[in-house]
Amino acid sequence: MVKERISQSQLFALIIFFQIGSTTLFALGIEAKQDAWIAVFIALLAGIVLVWIFTEIQKHFPHQNLAEILISVLGKWIASPLIILYALSFFWTASFNLYEFSEFMVSTFFFETPISAILFLGLLLMIYSLFLGVEVIARSGEIIFPWFLGFIIIMFLLTGISGIIKPNQLLPIMENGVMPVLKASTQVITFPFGEMVIFLMYWCYVNNQQVIRKTSIWAVIIAGIILILSLILMITVLGAQLASNESISLFKVFQKINVGNFIQRLDAIGGAILFIGGFYKGLLYLYGSRMLIQTLFNIKAKHQKWLITFLVICLFCYILLYFKDVDFYRWVGLQINNKYVYPLFQITIPIFLLVIIKLKTKGKGIKKIQRM
Amino acid sequence: MGLFTKIRKKLTGASSASAQNQNYLKPDPLHPTLQENIQKIKETLGNSTDLMIRKIQIGKNRKYRIGIFYIDGLVDNKTIQKDIMKSLLTEILGTEVEEKISRDPLPLLKESILSVGSLKDIGDYGTFFSSLLSGETVLLVDGCEQGLALSTVGGEQRAITEPVTQTVVRGPQNAFTENIHTNVSLVRRIIKDPNLWMETRTIGRVTQTKVSVMYLKGIADEKVVEEVRQRLDHIDIDGILESGYIEELIQDNTYSPFPTVYNSERPDVIASELLEGRIAILVDGTPFVLVVPAIFVQFFQSAEDYYQRADFGLIRILRYVALALALLGPSFYVAITTFHQEMLPTTLLISLAAQREGVPFPAFIEALIMETTFELLREAGVRMPRPVGQAVSIVGALVIGQAAVEAGLVSAAMVIVVSVTAIANFTFPSFNIGISIRLLRFGLMFIAASFGLFGITVGLIAIVLHLCSLKSFGVPYLSPMAPFILSDQKDAIIRLPRWALFTRSKTTHPRNLVRQQPPQKAKPKPPKGEGS
Numbered sequence: 001m002v003k004e005r006i007s008q009s010q011l012f013a014l015i016i017f018f019q020i021g022s023t024t025l026f027a028l029g030i031e032a033k034q035d036a037w038i039a040v041f042i043a044l045l046a047g048i049v050l051v052w053i054f055t056e057i058q059k060h061f062p063h064q065n066l067a068e069i070l071i072s073v074l075g076k077w078i079a080s081p082l083i084i085l086y087a088l089s090f091f092w093t094a095s096f097n098l099y100e101f102s103e104f105m106v107s108t109f110f111f112e113t114p115i116s117a118i119l120f121l122g123l124l125l126m127i128y129s130l131f132l133g134v135e136v137i138a139r140s141g142e143i144i145f146p147w148f149l150g151f152i153i154i155m156f157l158l159t160g161i162s163g164i165i166k167p168n169q170l171l172p173i174m175e176n177g178v179m180p181v182l183k184a185s186t187q188v189i190t191f192p193f194g195e196m197v198i199f200l201m202y203w204c205y206v207n208n209q210q211v212i213r214k215t216s217i218w219a220v221i222i223a224g225i226i227l228i229l230s231l232i233l234m235i236t237v238l239g240a241q242l243a244s245n246e247s248i249s250l251f252k253v254f255q256k257i258n259v260g261n262f263i264q265r266l267d268a269i270g271g272a273i274l275f276i277g278g279f280y281k282g283l284l285y286l287y288g289s290r291m292l293i294q295t296l297f298n299i300k301a302k303h304q305k306w307l308i309t310f311l312v313i314c315l316f317c318y319i320l321l322y323f324k325d326v327d328f329y330r331w332v333g334l335q336i337n338n339k340y341v342y343p344l345f346q347i348t349i350p351i352f353l354l355v356i357i358k359l360k361t362k363g364k365g366i367k368k369i370q371r372m
Numbered sequence: 373m374g375l376f377t378k379i380r381k382k383l384t385g386a387s388s389a390s391a392q393n394q395n396y397l398k399p400d401p402l403h404p405t406l407q408e409n410i411q412k413i414k415e416t417l418g419n420s421t422d423l424m425i426r427k428i429q430i431g432k433n434r435k436y437r438i439g440i441f442y443i444d445g446l447v448d449n450k451t452i453q454k455d456i457m458k459s460l461l462t463e464i465l466g467t468e469v470e471e472k473i474s475r476d477p478l479p480l481l482k483e484s485i486l487s488v489g490s491l492k493d494i495g496d497y498g499t500f501f502s503s504l505l506s507g508e509t510v511l512l513v514d515g516c517e518q519g520l521a522l523s524t525v526g527g528e529q530r531a532i533t534e535p536v537t538q539t540v541v542r543g544p545q546n547a548f549t550e551n552i553h554t555n556v557s558l559v560r561r562i563i564k565d566p567n568l569w570m571e572t573r574t575i576g577r578v579t580q581t582k583v584s585v586m587y588l589k590g591i592a593d594e595k596v597v598e599e600v601r602q603r604l605d606h607i608d609i610d611g612i613l614e615s616g617y618i619e620e621l622i623q624d625n626t627y628s629p630f631p632t633v634y635n636s637e638r639p640d641v642i643a644s645e646l647l648e649g650r651i652a653i654l655v656d657g658t659p660f661v662l663v664v665p666a667i668f669v670q671f672f673q674s675a676e677d678y679y680q681r682a683d684f685g686l687i688r689i690l691r692y693v694a695l696a697l698a699l700l701g702p703s704f705y706v707a708i709t710t711f712h713q714e715m716l717p718t719t720l721l722i723s724l725a726a727q728r729e730g731v732p733f734p735a736f737i738e739a740l741i742m743e744t745t746f747e748l749l750r751e752a753g754v755r756m757p758r759p760v761g762q763a764v765s766i767v768g769a770l771v772i773g774q775a776a777v778e779a780g781l782v783s784a785a786m787v788i789v790v791s792v793t794a795i796a797n798f799t800f801p802s803f804n805i806g807i808s809i810r811l812l813r814f815g816l817m818f819i820a821a822s823f824g825l826f827g828i829t830v831g832l833i834a835i836v837l838h839l840c841s842l843k844s845f846g847v848p849y850l851s852p853m854a855p856f857i858l859s860d861q862k863d864a865i866i867r868l869p870r871w872a873l874f875t876r877s878k879t880t881h882p883r884n885l886v887r888q889q890p891p892q893k894a895k896p897k898p899p900k901g902e903g904s
Contacts, residue, residue, distance in 0.1 A: 009856050105826050109711055113823075121823060125830050125837075132841045139840040139854035144833070261717060268712035272829040279833065 005207045010138035012219045013145035014284065015199065019223030020152075021281030022097050023192045024274050025104060025251075027234055028227065030244040032184035034170050037231045039185035044224035046185070047193025050347065051220055053354055054196055055203070055213040060357050062209040066200040066288075067295035073356055080296060082349070087292040089345050090198065094285035095315055096333060098122060099323045101278040104248060107326070108271055116320055122279065123312050129283055130290060130308045134205055137283060144276060151273045155266065156229060158257045165236045187338050192227075193220065194346030201288040247326065250274075286311065399496040406439050406514035413441065416501070423504075430460050436477060437514040446507035448526025455487045456509060456522060477513050482520065486511075490523040502580060525553075532558070535637050537803055540676040547637045548659035552582050555654050555661065558639040559586065563646060567591070573604060575618070579611035582656040583618060586642075591649045593881040596665060596845050600651055615655040615662050622653075622664070624843055629808040632844040634666035641675050647887075649880040665845035667879055669853075669864045674801035677867050685867025690799070692865065697796035698809045702739040703820035703828055705789045709735040711824030727783040736821030738782050742790045743814065745772060750794070851879040871895045 006014075029039030061069045066086065070079035102118040110118065129137050159165065174181065196216070203212050234249040237256060243249045254270035257263065290311055293299070299307055323329050403409050410425060417423050426440040438460065442452065460481075482491060494500050494510065495518050503521035504510050511520040532554065535547035548555045556570065567589040575583045583604060587597055603622040612618060619633045620626070634650075636642055637659040642652050645663045653662040672691045677684060708715055709724065716724065731738060749768040756764060772790070776782045793813070800806045812835060819827035842849035852860035860877050862868040871894035875885045888894055 007855055010854075109824055109826065118823070118826070121819075121827065121830055125834055128834060129837055132837055136837060136841045139848070139850065140833070140836045142854040142856055143836050143840065143850060264717065265714045268708075268715050268825045272825040275826060275829055276833065 004133055004135040004205055006135060006138040006205045008206065008208060008211050008215050010142045011206050012215050013141040014138055014202065014280065015216055015219035016145065016223045017141055017148065017277050017280035018284055019192050019220060020226055021192065021277040022100055023227060024230060024277060025100060025248050027243045027249045028231060029184040029188045032181045033175070033240040034235050035174055035181045036184065036235065037228045039181050040188050040224065040228050040231055042182065042185040043188035043193055044221070046189045047220055047224065048217055050194055051196050051216050052213070053350055054200055055216060057350060057354050057357060058200060058203045058212060060361065063204050065204045065291060065295060067292045069200065073353060083292050083296045086345060087289045089341060090285045090289035090292065091315065094282045094289065095319050095322070096337070097278060097282040097285060098315065099319050099329060101275055103326055105271065108251065109268065119316060119319060123316050125279065126283055126286060127308060127312045130287060131305065134202065134287060137287070141280060148273060148276050152226060155254060155270060156233060158259055158263060158266065159233055159237065159253055162257050162259055164256050167236055169236045169239050170232065190338055190342035190346050194342055196220065197346045197350060198284055198288045201291055286315065399498040401496050402500065402512065402517050402519060404515055404517050406437055406512055409512055410439060428461060439512045440509060441504055442509040442524065443504060443507065446527050447509055447524040451488065451524045451526065452509055459485050459487050478516055478518055478520065486522065488522040488524065492521050494519045494521050506580065538636060538638050538641065538675065538801060540674065540679065543675050543679040544640045546639060548639060548661060550657050550659060552584060552654055552656035556584060559642055562639060562643040568646070575604065575607050576612040577610050579613070581612040583612070584654040586646065586652040586654060588646050588649065591884050592651055593649060597651055599845055600653065600664060612655060614658045615653065615660045618653060618655055619662055624845065628838065628842060629811045630839065630842060630849070631804045631808065632666055632842060632849060634663040634670050635660045636663065637661070638675055644678070648877055665847040665880060667844065667847060667851055668839060668849050671802040671805035672800065682867060682869040688866060694796035694799040695809065698793055699813055700816065700828065701789050701793035701796065702743055702813060703816040705786065706735045706739050706817055707820040707824045707828055710821060724785055727785055730780040731783050736817065738786050739817055742782055742786050743817070746790055746794055747810065847879055
């Protein structure tokens with residue numbers, strides 16, 4: 001079997017897609033009101049530390065994915081349930097991601113279209129990408145990335161020259177002290193920065209293992225800057241109050257773009273482009289979930305298509321059955337995911353893992369562990 | 373799964389397919405007596421009337437009988453008269469050669485008598501017929517089990533003309549012809565390097581078509597050359613009528629709208645591809661020469677990009693704009709008028725709405741009708757006999773242009789969209805990429821009618837994913853974009869000045885990368901100190 005390879009620039013593109021992905025739909029850290037951007041900034045710093053931890057784990061096991069790392073460190077018996085849990089959590093997050101984009105499409109453009117139709121189209125695309133494999137996904141990311149980034153920057157610029165920005169909406173800074181900001185930032189650490197844990201599934205494909213940490217951290221920083229910029233735009237254009245009430249604030253900002261009465265209402269293009277980010281995010285999660293299962297059960301190449309088809313059909317049915325409406329979805333997302341699920345998988349387990357690795361390698365050296 | 377395989381087997385007739393060997397190609401040895409041979413040959417060819425047999429007697433007392441066989445029309449009659457007949461009949465009379473001839477006629481004939489450029493020995497019917505039918509003259513001597521095949525290939529053929537499909541304003545104005553020898557010579561005349569290697573094989577059990585693989589030794593990737601050889605050797609087919617046959621049989625991906633083999637009828641283009649380390653496959657009987665490995669950007673490059681000054685390379689960007697228009701024009705129109713009317717400025721929206729007021733169809737049907745009509749016209753334009761061309765264009769212009777709008781069947785805006793799409797489609801330097809874009813356009817229109825801009829995005833991602841998955845002889849189709857190769861960007865979307873193109877493209881893995889002196893040296897500078 002030819003081992004698939006992704007390059008540094010492809011990794012960079014994938015990380016930015018992944019980080020910006022669905023986060024554009026939310027006003028992150030808006031509990032801190034006009035200081036939301038500071039909350040995101042603090043979270044970004046914490047996110048960099050998390051990426052450092054994740055890459056530190058990867059560094060001990062180059063060319064191994066999360067499942068293989070877990071098995072090498074904890075042994076087959078403890079690792080297997082953990083791997084299944086991880087696979088489920090990735091699957092679960094993918095379902096959230098897909099639902100939010102389908103719902104976004106239905107609620108903004110296709111009022112008459114049933115959500116299952118939108119979902120079906122997205123999943124069709126996803127199944128195709130899963131068949132093609134990670135190398136092709138990474139390459140396509142590399143192609144689409146400049147368009148994606150360029151478009152977002154153009155949107156920001158157009159918003160800027162539309163004359164709808166009121167900078168004093170950002171004032172007063174830290175109205176109620178530091179605590180609300182810090183509290184808001186804890187939510188943002190896990191979403192989106194902590195989600196980088198999924199890249200433990202992809203770093204092993206990178207052909208130059210030396211650059212992983214540098215590339216990832218830079219990508220996260222740039223994604224963070226874009227997020228902060230978009231937050232500042234939301235707050236300055238809409239005001240903190242409206243930004244927190246609006247379900248999709250960035251979209252509302254795009255709607256307000258009007259340059260010379262000719263370039264206006266770019267929300268449709270905006271929505272389509274935002275979908276690209278969401279698609280890649282969902283795809284990376286689903287692919288991660290697939291690879292975990294595949295590695296754990298050692299599924300042969302010829303059976304992989306059945307695994308993919310099965311996963312996608314499961315996802316389709318699951319999303320349709322589980323999510324009743326947006327409110328329910330947001331409640332689960334904020335109250336359960338952000339408080340319990342994400343911290344467990346993104347912070348607790350990786351830190352434990354790293355500690356165990358460090359303890360094990362202390363006397364023996366790395367190579368011995370890999371053989372276990 | 374089983375059902376699909378069954379259907380496929382039924383369709384392709386895979387179960388009953390077994391190669392039937394042609395009888396006459398069996399290597400039966402030639403008969404020693406001339407009369408027997410003539411009998412057998414006539415029988416095999418079914419007494420075909422274009423088979424010419426001359427029986428002559430040479431030597432002292434005219435006691436050696438010789439049979440001369442050729443196919444009328446395939447040979448050059450002058451050569452046969454002057455270099456074969458005349459030599460045999462008159463020039464040996466009374467010389468010492470004549471006395472020796474009795475001992476062993478063939479080597480003598482070869483060495484001292486026949487004044488034909490190239491000849492070869494034949495010993496069996498297989499080679500006999502393949503030589504005879506490819507235009508050689510065969511000489512059989514009574515009493516010998518060997519014969520001679522003399523190269524007398526001639527006959528009528530088309531002269532070298534201007535290229536029809538890939539025209540340029542500035543640049544060489546000759547194109548390949550149907551004759552492979554002419555085509556090879558056209559390339560050799562451009563590249564006069566001993567490293568231009570060529571190997572020829574015969575493909576097609578019945579047509580016996582010559583197929584040549586040409587490459588620059590030391591620059592082309594040896595692995596790709598080997599891959600080409602293997603794929604060509606793998607072909608087992610009765611006939612090759614055009615290089616399209618070979619293309620389909622060696623391409624990487626059959627179920628893709630995108631071509632993964634490049635073709636050109638311009639010798640200069642083929643020469644430049646060879647210099648890039650690519651491999652040319654020439655097929656007898658067609659002016660279109662194949663080039664592998666092919667990458668996506670190649671189909672948007674015209675020879676003229678290199679002949680005009682570098683600023684002209686910017687025109688390539690225009691072609692990519694054309695690509696976007698040709699691919700997305702109608703689907704954008706459908707998506708915006710159906711789902712996203714708010715994107716249009718109000719005045720434009722009002723004028724569009726006024727136009728569409730009387731149109732009975734939804735935008736998608738309207739677009740579909742117009743696009744189909746256009747495709748019909750275009751197809752008619754290609755297939756119809758030349759003299760009726762006028763009629764089609766008049767009908768087309770009237771029907772598509774005015775009448776349809778006046779009758780209220782389609783809106784004027786739709787006509788504009790379709791025409792822009794059509795014009796954009798004609799700007800591609802390669803015809804075959806245009807076909808793929810036409811196909812995909814319809815798919816995108818359909819998805820845009822159902823899902824608007826979201827659908828178009830999904831469609832585009834799918835196309836990009838598909839393009840990324842394609843490979844042409846081991847080279848990623850979208851290189852140098854994905855995987856990104858910085859040094860190859862100089863000649864992909866734009867073309868940098870000549871002095872900057874100092875290395876060959878890395879995409880085709882040529883070993884010998886440096887093309888000319890480094891840019892610092894090559895960059896022209898005004899002479900120093902002569903300022904006035």
